Amino acid sequence: MRITKKLLVAGAGVVSLIACGGAAYATAATAAEAAAPAAPKVTAEQAIEIAHQQVPGAWVSELDFDRNGTAADVWELELVKGSQRHEVKVDAASGKVTKSQVDDNDDQDDQDDNDDD
Incomplete structure (x- = not known):
């Protein structure tokens, strides 16, 4: 027992x-x-289309997805058109362009003090 x-x-x-x-x-x-983390509402393809609307005729040289914690997540794209680089940030939730900046492409010469790399 x-x-x-x-x-x-x-x-x-x-x-x-x-x-x-x-x-x-x-x-x-x-x-x-x-x-x-939840997937972004705006896909990479949609972000590229939005960036091409911002800079028609450019080609995408970089595409990054940044999770910003408490701030809005964004797609960061670098587009090249001619000798100019365009940086475009697209809100991953709404698809709105939050930043659009143009930089002259400084990779071609050593005529100034800017970094050529």
Whole structure:
């Protein structure tokens, strides 16, 4: 009779450990899913189309997605048209252009003090 009680107590302990482990795993999986960042509403292709509307006839030389934490996530694009580089930032949630800047391409000569690399 004593052996049966010991087996029941041990069995209950094992079941309890398994149940707690399963609950801990489920909690960890839920936390990982909650922490996973959501995909941007504006896709990379849409960001490229928006940038091409801003700078028609240019080609995209760089495309980066920046998660900014508390600030809005943005697509950063660098476009080249002729000898000019255009930097365009597109809000990843709304698709609005948040920055559009033109830089002369300074990679061609060493005639000034600007970095040519």
